[in-house]
Amino acid sequence: MGAGSILNRSYEQKTTMLRLVSRSAEQTQRLGEYLGKLARAGDVFLLVGELGSGKTCLAQGIARGLGVQQYVSSPSFVLIREHQGRLPFYHVDFYRLDRIEEIADLGLDDYIYGSGVCAIEWADKGMALLPEVHLLVTMEHVSEDERRIAMEPRGERYVSLVSALGAALEKEGWRG
Ligand SMILES: Nc1ncnc2c1ncn2[C@@H]1O[C@H](COP(=O)(O)OP(=O)(O)O)[C@@H](O)[C@H]1O
Ligand SMILES: [Mg+2]
Numbered sequence: 001m002g003a004g005s006i007l008n009r010s011y012e013q014k015t016t017m018l019r020l021v022s023r024s025a026e027q028t029q030r031l032g033e034y035l036g037k038l039a040r041a042g043d044v045f046l047l048v049g050e051l052g053s054g055k056t057c058l059a060q061g062i063a064r065g066l067g068v069q070q071y072v073s074s075p076s077f078v079l080i081r082e083h084q085g086r087l088p089f090y091h092v093d094f095y096r097l098d099r100i101e102e103i104a105d106l107g108l109d110d111y112i113y114g115s116g117v118c119a120i121e122w123a124d125k126g127m128a129l130l131p132e133v134h135l136l137v138t139m140e141h142v143s144e145d146e147r148r149i150a151m152e153p154r155g156e157r158y159v160s161l162v163s164a165l166g167a168a169l170e171k172e173g174w175r176g
Contacts, residue, residue: 016153016162016163017150017151017152017162018162018165018166020148021142021146021147021148021149022146023145023146023175024145025057025145028057028061029057029058029060029061030061031058031149031169032057032059032060032062033061033065034061034065034168034169035065035135036061036062036063036064036065036085036089036117038161038165038168039062039087039117039161040087041115041116042113042117043117043118043135043157043161044112044118044131044134045118045119045134045135045137046130046134046135047059047119047121047122047123047137047139048122048124048138048139049141050141052141053140053141054149055121055122055137055139056093056121058137058139058149059119059121062089062119063091066083066085066087066089068083069085079093079096079097079106080106087116087117088114089116089119090111090114090116090117090119092111092118092119092120092121093121093122094120094125097122097126100126100128100129103126103129108129132154133154133155133157134155134158135151135158136150136152136153136154137151138150151165
């Protein structure tokens with residue numbers, strides 16, 4: 001890979017990354033809902049951010065956007081929850097994992113490379129085991145109700161996803 005392609009890539013990331021501000025939990029869920037509506041089989045969304053930054057909130061919105069009727073919340077020791085919507089939705093949470101080996105033991109590949117949509121909270125705990133091609137969502141706590149959210153596409157599929165998301169938000173007149 002030459003220097004040219006590296007430059008190209010950073011240029012591409014600058015122009016396609018979407019930076020948003022959410023001012024309520026409902027707004028974050030609505031953002032997730034858009035993602036769920038735009039999602040395709042095989043999509044992988046990696047959610048990164050401190051406790052309380054809104055990762056679960058966003059994942060619930062994704063479930064809704066995928067048409068999951070009932071969002072049953074399972075006991076907290078369950079690391080992977082499967083929901084049925086227009087596509088299967090796998091909601092994974094690495095919060096309770098301490099060692100990367102435990103992630104390897106989960107048999108995640110069946111979900112990640114399956115025919116559903118996968119959202120992984122605390123993905124930064126296991127980045128080395130996750131696909132390089134993904135949508136990276138970084139969430140930051142700003143104040144009680146305000147969150148900074150960055151959507152960073154890693155791979156062509158997610159460049160088009162983020163651009164479709166940006167267009168949908170613009171159409172709605174999203175303020176943030
Ligand atoms: N703009 C916002 N986006 C998301 N959550 C928010 C927002 N404002 C307040 N909250 C609250 O912050 C908390 C986020 O919790 P959660 O989604 O479980 O975070 P995480 O999964 O990142 O630990 C919820 O109690 C939610 O009501
Ligand atoms: Mg959570």
